Amino acid sequence: MERVPCRPRSHNFPQTKFGVKSLRFNPSWFNKYDWLEYSIDKEAAFCLVCYLFKNKDDHVEDPFVKNGFKGWNRRIGLDKHVGKFNSVYNQAREKYDALNKPKASIQNIFDYSKKEDMNKY
Ligand SMILES: [Zn+2]
Numbered sequence: 848m849e850r851v852p853c854r855p856r857s858h859n860f861p862q863t864k865f866g867v868k869s870l871r872f873n874p875s876w877f878n879k880y881d882w883l884e885y886s887i888d889k890e891a892a893f894c895l896v897c898y899l900f901k902n903k904d905d906h907v908e909d910p911f912v913k914n915g916f917k918g919w920n921r922r923i924g925l926d927k928h929v930g931k932f933n934s935v936y937n938q939a940r941e942k943y944d945a946l947n948k949p950k951a952s953i954q955n956i957f958d959y960s961k962k963e964d965m966n967k968y
Pocket of ligand 1: 882894895896897898911928935936939
């Protein structure tokens with residue numbers, strides 16, 4: 848997994864008018880949603896997991912996958928993207944986790960702490 852999420856936290860996120868309110872992307876969403884990416888090019892949010900692993904035959908009409916999410920007034924859209932257990936996101940997530948898992952397997956953590964113990968003595 849070479850691709851890391853694009854997260855320009857210090858970017859000057861442009862404001863968009865929603866009725867009387869002007870809202871913008873909130874970088875703290877990066878902390879809650881580990882799949883979230885922001886494209887400065889498009890000034891929109893995307894989903895890394897779907898980008899990498901969605902079924903290529905799926906024509907997904909989802910802003911996080913297609914043209915980018917800009918509904919800063921509809922934060923619920925982020926939870927909606929995750930959706931139910933059989934959502935496009937969760938199917939992609941399964942593949943994503945399967946590839947990422949080996950690094951954090953219990954065996955590795957065990958080996959690591961053993962090594963640390965040995966260094967102490
Ligand atoms: Zn997704």
